[in-house]
Amino acid sequence: MREKKNFAERTRISKEDRTRKKNFLVFEGNRTEGIYFNTINELKDKIGINPLIEIISIEKTYTEEGWSNPKKILEQLLKDLEEIENGKFSYKTLVDKIIEIIMEDKKFFSNISKEISLKEIIEDIKNEIESLDNIVENVEEDCEFLLNMIIKKLFLTIEEIPNILETVLKNIENKQITYSEDIDKMCLIVDRDKKSFKEEQYNYVKEECERKNFKLYVTNPCFEFWLLLHFDEVHLINKEELLENKRASSKVRFVESELKKYFPYNKNKYNAELLIEKIHLAIENEKKFCEDIEELKDKLGSNIGLLIQELKEK
Template sequence: MGEFLYLAQFFLLRRNKMREKRKFAERSRVLLNSEVRKKIYLVFEGEKTEALYFEAIDALKTELGMNPILELIPILRSYNERGWSNPKKILERIIRNLDETKSGKYSYESFFNCILEFYDEHHKLSGGKVQKQSIWNSLVFICIQENQKKLSDIMEDLETEGIKILEKLAEKEKIINVAEHISEILQIQELTYAEGFDKICLIVDRDPLSFSEEQYDQVVQICKERQIDFYVTNPCFEFWLLLHFPDHKNLDPVKIKENSKVSSRSRYLENELKKRCGSYQKYRYDAEDIVRRVDTAVINSTAYCVDINLLKNEIGSNLGTLIHELRT
């Protein structure tokens, strides 16, 4: 959910349910009645660089020879999830979202994220981040102090309890009461995921500072059990971007692995991208120009590690596998 889960202190973090960014997946052609859209849900650890790249992939699907029926759908993280960098925590949240959607039973935390998202999208909050945090704090207070519940508790009567919470919130925060929109609010975090048909892809960097070896192994195992595809670039997504250029062999393997700072604003791999792209920033670069070179990246990636288990410690990326699957 776009901007919410930071639970008064981050989980006490950002909205508990991730949601679909539907605009990204809008179709530009009419499908035949016999055609069924397969959805590819993309969950990024980073929310800028990767998002720009896959938006370009989506825009150039036909040009790249990818299946035009596929819908690439980025999952927007919730309010209190936005700063997360630990893939295991992100994975656990995905699974929780799926389970809640399937059962129709939601935690207070998930519902609160939906509320924040609804206000943010339909009643633009003039107070910005400060007001969002205040609303979140009030929701937490209502849950814990007034209702004597934990944020992780399941709401027993979703609609009845939800309406009461919305009424209390409007009174506390002096904001418009949106209780009449309870059904719309509850739909915000639903993932329209068809198990066994659609695909969920978790795309992360291999950052040992926020992602231990033990956690890495756990994520590999959980993804296998839950049929979630796990894509890793070691050390970071910028290395995958650099593989789109033919001179990747000029890169220093030791410097790739360390990816140390070369200036106050950039690290080794970012700096190498700037040399090749003219300019590069995580939130602003010519993604379509890079994506048009994706065949080069897939070939170049085979010169490095592509095995999901070995990527725990070795330089490389298995994103070439995802590109191949998007073409079948």
């Protein structure tokens, strides 16, 4: 996991040179929640959030694409933070760093063959290495081995990417997540999808967040219900149907279909600013449903409004 680009530097402002407190947001999905909270970050003044508060999205790395289970995401986050604390890193971190550097070079990104996917490359690497979770012992040697393997799969040559080995070695020790336990707040934002997020997993995630002093924010049944709370019409919808969230069609479930009646919504692209204008209404509407983290395991509701209030009160 890594910080979303453009928010990776801890900045200092004002004459007192005060360090900004960071609120790290780890999402179950990358797009829907990310669009919403990135817009909140852009509109902090309008919402009434202290400008000294930074809101930073944590996004999945290349080896984590497709992950959605909250337990798996939390466990990886804990591994990443442990790597940072110990000053050691895994093959997974090394692979992600190499791919990141290659993919962010637009000159090469556009030339990459569409016939080979990053997923295939990562699977090939897994077949060559006992476990991506193993700790790298010889950084330069392992980096060169993986680099040559990835470059060949992308139909590139080492000559086409001069100094890439040096670049990877130089950047590998840069923190993917600049979280400071003493200053910052880590927030895990997930859906209570009973099919993929089992009760024992819910209990585990809740207990681990408490142990690590992380904050857990849950919407039952899904994030779209929080978005639906931005409209008073939410109170007119059958609560049992909202909680069950059955398929309304082959493409969407009930909550999303109801949201689309009041707002032009697409999971990957929507105008979150229109919703943020109603955020105070969403906070008030949320109070009429379940907000308790223990009871959210089974009841319709959300506690994301509590997160927004906490950001405003700091």
